[in-house]
Amino acid sequence: MSLLRKKILVWDTIGDVVDIEEYDIIILWQSYKHDIKNNLISIPRLINDDPDKIKKQYLSFIYKLGENTKKGKRVVDHLEVSCDFSFWWMTLLTEKCNYAKSPQIDNIVKFMFFKSWLDIDTLYDIELASPNNKLNLAISELSIVKKYNYKWKRIKTIDLNILKKVYKYIPNLIKAPIWLIGYLKDNWHLRGAGIDGWKKSEATLSFVSYFFNLDSEESNKSNYSSRYWTKLPEMLGKYGIKSNWLHIYVPGVIYPLSYNARAMVDGFNDKNLGKQNHVFLQSFITTSVILKTIYIWIAITLKYKVVKSCIRYESGELWWLLEDDLKSSLLGVEAIRNLFFHKLFCESMRLLPPQKKGVYLQENQGWESGFIDAWKVNGHGDNLIGMPHSTLSYWDLRFYFDIRTYNRTVKFSKPLPNYVAVNGENTRGKYLSWGYPKSDLIKVEALRYLNVIENKYKIDIREMSKIYNNINVLVLGDYMKSNTDNLMKLLQEANCLIKENVKYIVKSHPMCPIDENNYPDLDIKITNKLIHTLLDECDIAIASMSTSASIDVYITGKPIVIFFDERTLKLSPLTEDDGVDFVSSGDDFAKIIRGGAKATAKKRQGENYFYLDENLTRWRELLVDDYIIK
DSSP, rough: OOEEEEEEEEEEESSSOOOOOOOSEEESOOOOOGGGGGEEEHHHHHHHSHHHHHHHHHHHHHHHHHHHHTTEEHHHHHTEEETTTGGGGGGGHHHHHHTOOOTHHHHHHHHHHHHSOOOOTEEEEEEESSSSSHHHHHHHHHHHHTTTTEEEEEEEOOOOOHHHHHHHHHHHHHHHHHHHHHHHHHHHHTTTTTTTHTTTTOOOOOEEEEOSOOOOOHHHHHOOOBTTTTTHHHHHHHHHEEEEEEEEOOSSSSSHHHHHHHHHHHHHHHHHHHHHEEEEGEEEEEEEEHHHHHHHHHHHHHTTHHHHHHHHOOOOOOOHHHHHHHHHHHHHHHHHHHHHHHHHHHHHHOOOOOOSSEEEEEEOHHHHHHHHHHHHHTOOOOOEEOOOSSSOOOTOOOOOOOOGGOOOTTTTTOOOOOOEEEOOOOHHHHHTTTOGGGGGEEOOGGGGGGGGSSOOOOOOOOGGGGOOEEEEEEEOOOOOHHHHHHHHHHHHHHTTOOOOOEEEEEEEBBBBOGGGGGGGTTEEEEEEEHHHGGGOOOOOOEEEEEEEEEHHHHHTTEEEEOOOTTTOOOOOOOOOTOOEEEESSSHHHHHHHHHHOOOOOOHHHGTTTTTOTTTOHHHIIIIIIIOOOO
């Protein structure tokens, strides 16, 4: 019996498909539009219909990559960097940051689904319309294996940034040392900052997080006040609990240069007189740390070929979508950055007197595995706690692992904290549903969202349909510049379609400031105020998909609209089931302004989403009463 043959167009670009009648099926790779009657098949929409299946498949795939063997050793064994730690857990492949660092992950998930969707009893003529050569290579290899006819119609893209284009083609082995030299230059002023107090610290409780998102007014008074930890430092001081604070410096609005940040930390230490000890991770930069980093980096680069062979064999057609991440992770900037951070953590933990407890900001980035290893190797307590500061998105793959990953009895198993401090039933439920050990989850108050119960403001929720002339829109920017730029572009498109007088109150992410001069057609007011203090000024808010700032608005009941880029999986912590609108074009947003937002249908209570108690009872029991809640 001869097999059927169908002609497929895989449309991996923005815009309408041309010459539809030439194809039996059109696969939309970057669109959620779905029209079976006209043979338009949306891969993102089909994935969204049953996401658990493909997500589980992807997580299993990543786990198997690390377990694959070559010369009698697994990948995790080949990447040993210390007695019980494998560098595998600091690579981009295991970090799985699909919104910022690894843009091909979404394509891997889509490819997996596409491959399973193809009918084994059908032969296909596949044509790919795409600018993505990596996707071309993956589908080409699949077509060779399956004996499909295949053609790539390359779509050209305009890249106006010449420097980025040149940088792309610099070999990884050159990029890595260039990055290290530049990083040392930018952070050299931080060497030694706070180390004397760190070495002599009487505190047995330590915290690790980024040095941004600080309250500028309090910081100028030499009071450490972070929007990650909010009332927690104050509570510790109330009970006389001394603490150590290890900050990872990144340039910010109020401390753009490292010497600005050093002056701020010196002020914290001088004012607190040993009650709080503040240092930077970069404080521990020494010649020895630099030389150790370079030595291990060279050792890791020499293992690239054998690791590549393992990954290539296990991944099949997906290799082409993994290749760049593996190269950067073992040869390039990601490799030397993570190795450098690991050595800095080892040095900081070596110099710190024995600790009973530690709490770190958990986002499951590569450096966290290095920190956990350094904490344990240097003999600190078995009460290391990871704290996700917001809530979890279903498709933020950094927070999800194959259940076999949690087996701690295997050599070179993934470094994990002893506990994860979950801030609400929403977050706790997501951890449990994907196999995280229940006994390792601790309930704590959501520090970032305590303002919900402080009654410092009243939200005036008005139906959008009743707003006639003046509309104030709160715009919440993103960590990623590309996402923020796309959001502002959408607002420009919508502004041309809206007759009402619209004013935009724009709060950018601390790491991605917005210049109002770039948007002369919009009535913009730039602000750095806290979100909850802005809600009375606005009628509706719009946020990019990957920012957790949308939750700040959502839990108050104020209408919130999520902008999502159809080229990606939906990274928002909110969904349509939460009663919010998702828009992907200026026309979509203009219709909401004219017709009203779903989010006005009901007022939500933060207490139903997070654990909230202004007395921080759970945190007190955890950190003050020396009692672990289980």
